[in-house]
Amino acid sequence: MKIFYSNEIQELRATGTRVHTKKPVSSSKKPVKDLNSLLRDIYEVRDKPVRDQDFPKYFRVFQAVSLQLNELMKQADPYYERYSLVRFEGRKDRLRINKPDDLDMEIVIGLPVDTQAPAHNVIEDVAPGFVKLNIGDQLESLLDRGGNWRVIETAHRWLDKDNCLLRSLFMDWYKDVVEKALNLFDMVEDHLPFAMNVIMVEGQLYTLRLESPTYTLIVEDPHSGFRLDMDLIPALEFLDIDSTRMPSKRRKKGNFLVVPIPMGGPHEAAAWRRPLQLQEWDLLYMKQAIRLIKKLRDSQGLSKIESYHIKTIFYHASIEQEHDPEFWSRNLAELFKHFVKRLHQYLENKNIPYFWDTDYNLIGNIEESVLNGYAKKLKRFIKVLDDPSEYKMVAKYLMSESQFKEYKKKILKT
Structure with missing residues (x-):
């Protein structure tokens, strides 16, 4: 042990x-x-x-x-x-x-x-991310x-x-x-x-x-x-x-x-x-942006969007940006805006492709009406993000009502 x-x-x-x-x-x-x-x-x-x-x-x-x-x-x-x-x-x-x-x-x-032994001896792929394990022959040979x-x-x-x-x-x-x-x-x-x-x-x-x-x-x-x-x-x-x-x-x-x-x-x-x-750990960059998007998800009630869905968007981006080493050097605001817009696009398309098999849709089981509602919420938020004069209102989308009230009073006071 x-x-x-x-x-x-x-x-x-x-x-x-x-x-x-x-x-x-x-x-x-x-x-x-x-x-x-x-x-x-x-x-x-x-x-x-x-x-x-x-x-x-x-x-x-x-x-x-x-x-x-x-x-x-x-x-x-x-x-x-x-x-x-x-x-x-x-x-x-x-x-x-x-x-x-x-x-x-x-x-x-x-x-x-x-x-x-090589995994293919006992493992059979049955769906994206799922396998069957055939170990009976090896158990029988042990008995023999x-x-x-x-x-x-x-x-x-x-x-x-x-x-x-x-x-x-x-x-x-x-x-x-x-x-x-x-x-x-x-x-x-x-x-x-x-x-x-x-x-x-x-x-x-x-x-x-x-x-x-x-x-x-x-x-x-x-x-x-x-x-x-x-x-x-x-x-x-x-x-x-x-x-x-x-x-x-x-x-x-x-x-x-x-x-x-x-x-x-x-x-x-x-x-x-x-x-x-x-393999996936090596694909995660700019974890601050991931956490902030998770915070946005929680505060806006996008409850059917799982953490793995959000991380998958970053997995795809890490491969797409292999040719651009400066991409991840952007400041937090730029990356946050970029990935909020990407999440919005995925929701509008009603498809977040599984990283290891892009034919499989991770959000394919979520009702279309729910995804449409999530996309509308993010569209309103993106309008705020794109207006530099409204930057303080971004906090409202990342916090509960009581948290924002206190934050506005203590930190955002003019």
Whole structure:
């Protein structure tokens, strides 16, 4: 059993969390006099210190719960003990725009097969971003060579009649392991409506409960209002092949994961999502602009536009701008305006092409009337963006009504 931390968390552990205890700045050090200074003030002075000051506490609780849950899961199931590898990831793309209250505990579950063999031996593409896993032949060959049936039998129960690994059966096993482990935590009844699993972190008691259907572990302090959502993400890992979508100078090999996310359609039961995170991280530039567009999405109620949709727009741009190294050197205001207009165009076209297969439309399942409404909202916003004299009103589109009222009074006063 090995435990890995993402680069972000390794850096935090190496330098200490005190670097994140910076108090929020109450006022801007530089005057807000145009769109660029306004956006930088919102990003660097209003939002970033709030995120940073909260991170140490959330991380300490996340780390304590993750370590204990992992140990109890090993006690609960011998297959998990032998074949699990845990990564405490946080949010590796660092694009969270609110409190750091949603972190990932990525649990890689091994298979008793040769996962270092070429991926095409067991993987079959069934839809953009989705694959089927045919591991039955390898399991049978292990038995023929005198493999340990007690170990192999657990994985064998996840197969269908075609020897494909069914996502639902795997998840039934995985959920059972998590629930058994949670039952090994301490229980309390005092001051709570019913008995709950709890954990003590630095003298503070936190309750634990699973939320369905996302299978998120909710860690709460019922007295202070603290809440941490821990996504318990199971995954299988395989050796990757070259990505043909990437320019040759940025093409790379590396392991890739498949995760049990539903697809729908004829391959629903056996389909696994293949997230191409390693490749996608290299495509993200100007994260300030991404966060601001996410902030715009949230404040304007564009709720069906997911973070991945927004990032995909930047993925496409990173390839399109390979010939223009100066593109990403533009100031924040220029890039923000550029990508707001691109998002508006995608919504008008009712199509955000999936980066790895442009024939697949990521927003094809969203109602046309909803997309038309989103496009109209952005069109009104673009009129404000394009008028330099109206730059202060941009804040109104990025904040709640109460936030803008206070911001206007304290920062935008003339």
